[in-house]
Amino acid sequence: MIRVKKPLIIPLILLTLAFPCLPLHAGSHEGHQMKAGAGAAGGAGTGQAPAFAAMPGTGKKVPIGNGAYLIYGFDKKPKMGTIIMKVEAYTPDGKRDTSLEVLGDSGMPSMRGAHETGDQPFKLSRKGEYLLPVNIVMPGDWEIRLTIKKGGKVIFRGSHKFEV
Ligand SMILES: [Cu+2]
Numbered sequence: 001m002i003r004v005k006k007p008l009i010i011p012l013i014l015l016t017l018a019f020p021c022l023p024l025h026a027g028s029h030e031g032h033q034m035k036a037g038a039g040a041a042g043g044a045g046t047g048q049a050p051a052f053a054a055m056p057g058t059g060k061k062v063p064i065g066n067g068a069y070l071i072y073g074f075d076k077k078p079k080m081g082t083i084i085m086k087v088e089a090y091t092p093d094g095k096r097d098t099s100l101e102v103l104g105d106s107g108m109p110s111m112r113g114a115h116e117t118g119d120q121p122f123k124l125s126r127k128g129e130y131l132l133p134v135n136i137v138m139p140g141d142w143e144i145r146l147t148i149k150k151g152g153k154v155i156f157r158g159s160h161k162f163e164v
Helices: 002-018 022-028
Strands: 062-065 068-074 081-090 101-107 130-136 141-150 153-163
Touching (some): 081 101, 081 141
Antiparallel strands (some): 068 081, 081 130
16 A cells, blocks of 8 residues: 555645646745736736736835836725825936836635725825825735836736735
């Protein structure tokens, strides 16, 4: 019996190594490890749904390609009601970039089709911050998917997931 089982162990280990749970670990990548513009590459021209890579957390630099970056956050800790998402975009030399088009789609991953807003445009504030109200209508898992365009072209896609 033992002789029969032993050869099976190695193929099982190989299977485990060959199929790591990539999506589950995506959220643990730190900002500096995240490839710039990785999200923008997904699905371009392939007809597939675009990929939204997990962004580093609030207050951290999120690379958006070619040395540019953004920093995002909320006006308060996300809770039931309306929260304001704030995105500040910077050029590679650290100057604020107000030339971008920033879109946000919020919803609950566990309730696909129930709450998605579709891409809503962030509005540029006088301070040069991109702002978007997000309605949290029930407790649970939420996700905001950011799409950033420059000159009409998508340069970045990223996702922020959180619990309420
Ligand atoms: Cu829901």
